Amino acid sequence: MTLKDGNYTVVATVYQGEKLPVVIKIKHGKISRVSSQNTLPETSLNRQVLATLSDEICHTQNLNIDSVSGASYSTSGILTAVKTAVRQAGGKIKDLAEPRNLNRKDASKRTNTSNYMNWRETPKNVTRELNTDILIVGSGISGLAAAVQSGELGLKTIVIEKNAFVAGNGGGIEGIFGVETQMQKAAGIQSEPEKIIAREMELAQYRPDGSFWVDLVQHSAENIEWLVKNGVRFDRVDDYSGICEFPTFHWFEGNVASKGYVPYMKERADRYGVKFLLSTPAYNICYKIIVLKAFMLKIKMVLSKLMPKQ
Ligand SMILES: Cc1cc2nc3c(=O)[nH]c(=O)nc-3n(C[C@H](O)[C@H](O)[C@H](O)COP(=O)(O)OP(=O)(O)OC[C@H]3O[C@@H](n4cnc5c(N)ncnc54)[C@H](O)[C@@H]3O)c2cc1C
Incomplete structure (x- = not known):
């Protein structure tokens, strides 16, 4: 499909109904840039979202793409604007909508993408190989905690994150x-741990596994002390400003993780030598290698039990 060249300006409706004029540039019949008509501050989430979407759309010429984590409204609003521009340029949306997850940079290199088994094949054009003890996919709040813990344990660690920034939702x-x-x-x-567990179970009509709550409650203090040890800052603890039944809510410094948690955990992970690869989405995990390694380890363990000690 060839689109009519030009700059198309469409107003996108993003988070909380905000209007964002977006310029969609079509060059040589293809979408070549998606940007804001106005200069956005460097810290603006919409700026990050535009950069991520522009990169992905221009690279793949596909509009069926994942939301940017933590910015689903902006993603959806900007994608709608791009679709409008495509129609204005004489294109059809269905021609720019490959099935999700098959539209990425390397999709064209795969053989038969409709066959699930092929997704597990080792990619044919490997441009770079990295060895690591631990690979963490996603640098949201959990990925950052895993990164710090892995670094703390002295393991060589790589984090891959599809966004151009850490933190996620x-x-x-x-x-x-x-x-x-x-x-x-x-x-x-x-504190009244038993009461809290009983109340949580009651509120959830006894559907969750109670042992999960026991585990969570018993280790929650340990988790918070570990975070503090790793630099995370808290302001205060209360009952979520009078809304909750128990005073168990520990507020991050500045009342938000992007101030009290993310910078400190990222800094700590960096200090441990954890490597972050941003703008690097994971598409499929070749877990057969892990299974094989685990199997070999099991064989070694069995052999070491069978072999008489020297
Ligand atoms: C409105 C709201 C308020 C909340 N408030 C609280 C609160 O006060 N306290 C609380 O404890 N919880 C709260 N939660 C829940 C909390 O946000 C989530 O539990 C938490 O963010 C989950 O962390 P995560 O790291 O698992 O996921 P996320 O923070 O979503 O991070 C996932 C990361 O993985 C990346 N990623 C995804 N797919 C790929 C891929 N294929 N390749 C590479 N990277 C990928 C994403 O870009 C993202 O950075 C709230 C949730 C909502 C919606």
């Missing part, structure tokens, strides 16, 4: 749950 969270923490003790809060 977790950047916007306000705080975390904890029972019998140092902060609560300092604030004179009496």
Whole structure:
């Protein structure tokens, strides 16, 4: 499909109904750039989203793409604007909508993408190989914690993140749950772990596995102390400003993880030598290698049990 060349300006409706004029540049019949008509501040989320979407759309000429984590409204609004521009340029959306996950940079190199088994094939054109002990996919709030823990354990660690920035959805969270923490003790809060577990189970109509709650509650203080040890900063602990039943909510510094959690955890992971590869999405994991390694390890363990010690 060839689109009519030109700059198409379409107003996208993004987060909270904000209007964002987007310029879609068509050159040589293809989408060659998606950008804002106005200069956006460097810290603007819409700027990040535009950069990510522009890169992906121009590279793949495909509009069936994943939302940018933590920015689903902006992603959807900008994609709608691009679709409008495509129609204005005489194109059809269906021609730019390969099935999800098959539209990435290397999709064209795969043989038969409709066969699930082929997704597990080792890619034919490997441009770079990296060896690591641990590979973490996603640098949201959990990925960052895993990165710090892995670094702490002295393991060679790589984190791959599809966005051009770390934090994921977790950047916007306000705080975390904890029972019998140092902060609560300092604030004179009496914790009631059994009551909390019982109430949570009751509220969820006894559907969750109770052992999950016991585990979470029993280790929550340990988690928070570990975060503090790794530089995370908290402001206070309360009952979510009077909304919750128990005073278990530990507020991050500045009331948001992007201030109290993300920068400190990223800094700590960097210090441990964890390598972050941003703008690097994972498409499929060749877990057969891991299975093979685990199998070999098992054989070694069995052999070492069978072999008499020298
Ligand atoms: C409105 C709202 C408020 C919330 N408030 C709180 C709160 O106050 N406290 C709390 O504890 N929880 C809160 N939560 C829940 C919390 O946001 C999530 O539990 C948390 O963000 C999950 O962290 P995560 O790291 O698993 O996922 P995310 O933070 O979403 O991170 C996932 C990361 O993986 C990346 N990724 C995804 N796919 C790929 C791929 N294929 N290749 C490479 N990278 C990839 C993403 O880009 C992203 O960076 C809230 C949730 C919402 C919606």
